[in-house]
Structures are given as C-alpha cells and as structure tokens.
Amino acid sequence: MKIVMIGSGYVGLVSGVCFADFGHEVVCVDKNPAKMEILARGEVPIYEPGLQDVLTRNLQAGRLTFSTDLAAAVGGADVVFIAVGTPARRGDGHADITYVMDAAGEIGKALTKYTVVVTKSTVPVGTNRKVLAVLRKNTSIDVDVVSNPEFLREGAAIDDFMRPDRVIMGVESARAKAVMRKVYHPLIQCGIPIVFTNSESAEMVKYAANAFLATKITFINEIARLCEHTGADIAAVSRGMGLDGRITEKFLHAGPGYGGSCFPKDTAALVRIGQDNAVPMQIIETVIKVNDEIKHRMIDKVVGLCGGSVAGKTIVVLGVTFKPNTDDMREAPSLTLVPALAAGGADVRIVDPQGRKEGAVLLGDAAWYEDPYAAADGADAVVILTEWDMFCALDLARLVAGMRRARMADLRNIYNPKTCFAAGFEAYVAVGCAPLARGNPVGAPV
Numbered sequence: 351m352k353i354v355m356i357g358s359g360y361v362g363l364v365s366g367v368c369f370a371d372f373g374h375e376v377v378c379v380d381k382n383p384a385k386m387e388i389l390a391r392g393e394v395p396i397y398e399p400g401l402q403d404v405l406t407r408n409l410q411a412g413r414l415t416f417s418t419d420l421a422a423a424v425g426g427a428d429v430v431f432i433a434v435g436t437p438a439r440r441g442d443g444h445a446d447i448t449y450v451m452d453a454a455g456e457i458g459k460a461l462t463k464y465t466v467v468v469t470k471s472t473v474p475v476g477t478n479r480k481v482l483a484v485l486r487k488n489t490s491i492d493v494d495v496v497s498n499p500e501f502l503r504e505g506a507a508i509d510d511f512m513r514p515d516r517v518i519m520g521v522e523s524a525r526a527k528a529v530m531r532k533v534y535h536p537l538i539q540c541g542i543p544i545v546f547t548n549s550e551s552a553e554m555v556k557y558a559a560n561a562f563l564a565t566k567i568t569f570i571n572e573i574a575r576l577c578e579h580t581g582a583d584i585a586a587v588s589r590g591m592g593l594d595g596r597i598t599e600k601f602l603h604a605g606p607g608y609g610g611s612c613f614p615k616d617t618a619a620l621v622r623i624g625q626d627n628a629v630p631m632q633i634i635e636t637v638i639k640v641n642d643e644i645k646h647r648m649i650d651k652v653v654g655l656c657g658g659s660v661a662g663k664t665i666v667v668l669g670v671t672f673k674p675n676t677d678d679m680r681e682a683p684s685l686t687l688v689p690a691l692a693a694g695g696a697d698v699r700i701v702d703p704q705g706r707k708e709g710a711v712l713l714g715d716a717a718w719y720e721d722p723y724a725a726a727d728g729a730d731a732v733v734i735l736t737e738w739d740m741f742c743a744l745d746l747a748r749l750v751a752g753m754r755r756a757r758m759a760d761l762r763n764i765y766n767p768k769t770c771f772a773a774g775f776e777a778y779v780a781v782g783c784a785p786l787a788r789g790n791p792v793g794a795p796v
C-alpha cells in the first residue's frame with residue numbers, strides 16, 4: 351500500500367517507519383525542511399531508542415522517503431495519515447486543531463483518486479467529522495475518514511507501535527475498513543485486538559485512556575503525601591495495591607507529578623470537551639489541580655532538605671526530560687522545579703543524557719554536566735528528577751565524597767534511605783515517606 355504520513359514528529363515519524371517495516375511504501379511529509387533533510391540523510395532528529403535501526407533498514411530497502419511536498423506525496427496515495435501536533439490552545443486548554451484542519455485542506459486539494467484519510471493526532475470528539483467536511487469542501491473525489499488514535503509511549507515507541515495492546519479505529523464505511531485491515535495486516539495476523547467503532551468513540555477512547563492514566567498517577571501521588579504524614583511507606587502501599595489484579599502495579603509509582611507531551615494537554619482538552627457538552631469532568635479537573643500542586647510541592651521538598659533556603663546553594667538536578675529514554679521536555683516537572691530553585695538563589699547544575707538540546711533553551715542559565723560525579727563536586731544537594739538508567743545505580747559513596755553537604759532529594763524513590771545513609775548522606779527526602787536525617791525523621795512533611 352502507498353501510505354503518506356503528514357507530520358513527522360514523535361508519532362508521525364515512528365508510525366511512518368514502522369508502516370514501512372510492515373512492507374508498505376511510505377512517504378513521511380513535514381513542513382520543517384531541516385528535519386526532512388536530516389531524515390533523508392538517514393539520521394534521526396529525536397531521541398527514541400530503536401528508531402535509528404528501523405529507519406536505516408527501510409531507507410535502504412527503498413520503502414521509505416521524506417518530503418516537504420505534501421501535494422506531490424498525497425496524489426496517488428492509498429492512505430494518508432494526519433499526525434500533526436494538537437497542542438493546548440493558549441489561554442483556554444482546548445486542543446488546537448488548526449494544524450489538523452490545515453493539513454486536511456491541503457490533502458483535499460491534492461487527492462487524485464479514492465483515498466482513506468486517517469487521523470492519528472489526538473483530536474477532540476467530533477473532529478473527524480469536521481476533517482471529512484473540509485476534505486469534501488476541497489475535492490469532489492471520493493474520500494473516507496478514519497479515526498485511529500495512537501497510544502505509543504515515547505521511550506518505548508517502536509515496541510509499542512509494533513506490538514500494541516490494541517488498535518482503535520473509528521471507521522464508518524466498509525470500503526475504508528477493508529483498506530485499514532490491509533494497513534494493519536501484520537498486527538491482525540499476530541492477533542493484536544482491533545476495535546472497530548464509530549469516530550466519536552475512537553476519539554473518546556484516546557482522551558479517556560490518557561485521563562485515566564493521569565488520574566492513576568495523581569491518585570498514588572496523593573496517597574504518597576498522606577503516607578508522609580502518617581508513617582506509612584508508599585513503596586509498600588504501591589506494591590500492596592498493585593498486586594491486586596484489578597488494579598495492577600503500572601502507573602502506581604509515586605513521583606514529582608506527570609508531565610510530557612500528552613497527559614497535561616489531553617486532560618485539559620477533556621475538561622473543555624466536558625464544558626462544551628455541559629458535562630463537567632470533575633475528577634479530571636481535580637487531577638489537573640492536584641498534579642500542579644504536586645509539582646510545586648517538589649520545590650518545598652528540596653528547599654526543606656536544604657534547611658529552608660536554597661540561596662547560595664549548589665544543587666545538582668539529575669534528569670530534566672519528562673521521563674527517561676526521551677529528549678522530550680514538554681511539561682516536564684523540571685520546568686517547574688529548576689526555575690524555582692534558580693529564583694530562590696541556587697546555582698543549578700543539570701545532568702541529563704538527552705535533555706540538553708531542549709533544556710538549554712527552556713531552563714535558563716543552569717550549568718550542564720555530562721557526569722553526575724563531576725556535577726556533585728562541591729554541591730549542597732542532589733535531586734533525582736528523572737529516572738534515567740545512569741542515575742539508578744550511582745556509586746553513592748563517590749557522589750558523597752565530593753559534595754559540600756551530602757543531601758539527596760530522591761523524587762523517583764530509587765534509593766533506599768538506609769543505603770544512602772550508609773554511603774554518607776546526611777539527609778534524604780523522597781516521595782511518600784518522611785524526610786530523614788541519618789535514619790531519624792527530620793523537619794515536617796510537605
């Protein structure tokens with residue numbers, strides 16, 4: 351099949367190269383010429399494990415090309431995917447579907463034969479009908495629209511795309527359904543469940559799933575706070591809850607609040623969809639508020655660890671991307687914490703294996719280090735904010751050896767406080783257990 355992918359960001363690029371790997375002929379299109387040049391050379395402009403190999407393989411096989419010419423790519427295609435961004439609209443939280451609608455208009459003008467246009471971007475309920483209307487306004491050629499939301503996770507995107515839990519398709523014509531079966535044939539062959547439904551349901555599945563996961567994270571973070579005030583240990587509580595087969599352990603790790611390119615904007619958009627339909631999304635409204643408070647509470651934790659003020663202190667932040675194995679900084683907790691520490695008078699040093707390109711722009715004049723031990727030399731506190739592998743097995747004694755004051759804020763609950771004290775840390779704070787100084791409770795929980 352001839353597939354065109356409009357938008358070659360995290361989702362479009364991964365989807366495009368994976369469809370090529372399924373054996374389809376794929377053209378990835380993007381408005382950004384610099385990005386297309388990099389890709390055409392066989393290089394990957396984002397950090398995503400495994401992506402380089404699949405890209406190289408399919409470029410060499412001649413199944414994958416890159417272009418900025420949407421019209422040339424779309425003419426003659428069997429299926430055109432729209433995978434452009436749908437950021438939160440400034441000011442009101444609505445999903446901004448301008449890029450989707452613009453792409454639909456351009457696609458409509460370029461169609462030369464019956465084509466299935468598939469929306470992969472996350473779009474508010476009702477958008478696919480609007481996409482169809484725009485297409486029909488711009489062409490008299492027969493066209494069908496399918497809603498096919500994407501669930502891949504950055505950092506595990508290739509695996510998620512090749513072996514998804516399910517594929518959701520809002521499709522209302524038998525002809526388009528047959529085409530989509532061909533597109534996803536390799537997954538259907540492996541027994542991956544495919545849910546065919548109408549476009550509104552497909553659109554809703556995506557928002558409901560992301561809002562549910564954001565709620566689960568926020569729930570455990572709120573329980574973590576209660577643990578801090580009651581002497582309960584969140585690690586045991588998460589494990590005890592997660593072993594319940596109805597709950598499961600996933601998304602039950604307490605931390606500094608969710609961020610990223612999806613949960614914040616999708617929860618905000620769901621609230622707006624509720625308002626538009628006079629159905630208040632009260633749970634999600636609360637989740638957004640609580641998550642924001644949690645991010646700010648991390649500031650209090652670090653300030654408390656430093657004795658009530660970070661002025662004049664050197665603080666090392668380990669990890670600034672919103673999660674490990676991605677270079678994506680969108681809505682990362684670091685965007686709240688690092689500026690607050692700097693505003694409080696701290697000298698902030700950052701170590702992140704992939705975050706520097708974006709982070710250097712977003713995080714002001716923090717100093718960037720490659721090596722956590724070099725960064726900790728002369729520091730007053732270390733804050734673990736993103737659980738990159740390289741921060742999960744640190745030589746703690748070596749870290750302590752160079753520090754002026756050996757204090758740790760372990761905001762991903764990676765280390766055991768006893769291990770930290772044995773290595774020489776004088777104070778330790780995590781999420782969901784009381785702050786400790788060499789084994790004794792210290793200060794008030796925040």
Ligand code: NAD
Nearest residue numbers: 357358359360361380381434435436449453471472500504
């Ligand atoms: P992104 O910002 O990384 O990429 C979007 C790309 O689209 C950009 O490169 C931009 O230049 C391009 N673009 C915009 N308009 C265009 C046009 N008319 N023609 C050609 N290119 C155009 O976005 P993303 O993170 O890949 O997200 C895309 C969509 O997928 C969003 O709706 C998002 O919510 C959804 N989604 C994202 C993820 C994720 O993990 N990032 C997961 C699931 C779903």
